Amino acid sequence: MTGAQKPRVAVHKFSSCDGCQLAFLNLGENLLTLAGRVELVHFAEAGPLDPESEVDIAFVEGSVSTSEDLERIQHIRAHSRLLIAIGACATSGGIQALRNGVFDAGWVTQIYSHPEAIASLERSTPIASHVKVDFELWGCPVSGPQIVAVVNALLLGVAPRDNVDKVCTECKRQGHPCVMVTRGIACMGPVTRAGCGALCPGLGRDCYGCYGPAENANTDALAAQFKSLGLTPRAVVHRFQSINSQAPAFLAAADTIRRRGDD
Ligand code: SF4
Ligand code: SF4
Ligand code: SF4
Numbered sequence: 001m002t003g004a005q006k007p008r009v010a011v012h013k014f015s016s017c018d019g020c021q022l023a024f025l026n027l028g029e030n031l032l033t034l035a036g037r038v039e040l041v042h043f044a045e046a047g048p049l050d051p052e053s054e055v056d057i058a059f060v061e062g063s064v065s066t067s068e069d070l071e072r073i074q075h076i077r078a079h080s081r082l083l084i085a086i087g088a089c090a091t092s093g094g095i096q097a098l099r100n101g102v103f104d105a106g107w108v109t110q111i112y113s114h115p116e117a118i119a120s121l122e123r124s125t126p127i128a129s130h131v132k133v134d135f136e137l138w139g140c141p142v143s144g145p146q147i148v149a150v151v152n153a154l155l156l157g158v159a160p161r162d163n164v165d166k167v168c169t170e171c172k173r174q175g176h177p178c179v180m181v182t183r184g185i186a187c188m189g190p191v192t193r194a195g196c197g198a199l200c201p202g203l204g205r206d207c208y209g210c211y212g213p214a215e216n217a218n219t220d221a222l223a224a225q226f227k228s229l230g231l232t233p234r235a236v237v238h239r240f241q242s243i244n245s246q247a248p249a250f251l252a253a254a255d256t257i258r259r260r261g262d263d
Contacts, residue, residue, distance in 0.1 A: 014062025
């Protein structure tokens with residue numbers, strides 16, 4: 001990229017639901033501003049199609065779940081100056097990673113009328129398991145304001161801010177009543193990475209951890225708290241084994257509960 005050229009940007013889809021790409025499309029006026037500042041080379045949801053091109057910034061949604069994904073991510077990495085993984089699928093393997101470790105080929109036969117057409121790998125894995133990732137945006141889906149902040153930072157040539165605080169900090173700052181303290185509802189906010197603006201507690205419900213683990217997440221303490229609220233060990237495991245089941249801190253929390261033999 002020379003000074004006169006606009007940065008070339010691509011948005012790629014892997015195994016995913018497209019929800020994080022929609023977060024881009026839902027940027028509204030910000031998307032129009034962004035479109036004026038960059039050259040959008042590839043973004044199938046929005047129109048431009050050129051997945052093979054060299055780009056300055058590649059946003060990647062989705063997990064690596066097929067052998068074709070394995071090849072494609074290598075190609076994208078080799079042709080992108082910066083690669084940004086967006087969303088839980090890309091950062092932890094996503095909901096489709098629930099099959100990891102328990103995959104049974106018999107399920108495919110039971111579910112699909114043409115199982116021979118299914119080419120899934122046994123494991124769904126995050127982008128960083130395969131190539132160098134320059135920045136990760138967590139969430140299911142990622143939030144629009146976070147996308148804007150990351151793009152602005154990259155266009156200014158500075159490192160985007162990685163928010164590793166807990167949802168509780170955003171929740172308290174906004175003055176939401178704590179659903180766990182006031183109503184005894186099991187909330188994942190104390191171990192979940194901030195960035196959504198404490199969306200769920202703001203609507204009177206618990207956080208279910210869609211932003212993945214925060215830094216220094218005390219999962220042991222939260223598991224004990226969930227138990228004191230009446231959750232069975234199995235129910236506690238299920239709280240950690242959800243959208244970000246393969247994120248190391250949540251995987252370790254579930255394994256610890258299982259190892260104790262409670263599950
Ligand atoms: S992280 Fe969630 S919203 Fe984004 S693509 Fe994956 S399933 Fe969809
Ligand atoms: S409602 Fe959840 S996120 Fe908010 S303070 Fe309580 S535990 Fe934390
Ligand atoms: S409160 Fe929790 S579950 Fe709700 S959007 Fe935020 S991180 Fe996701």
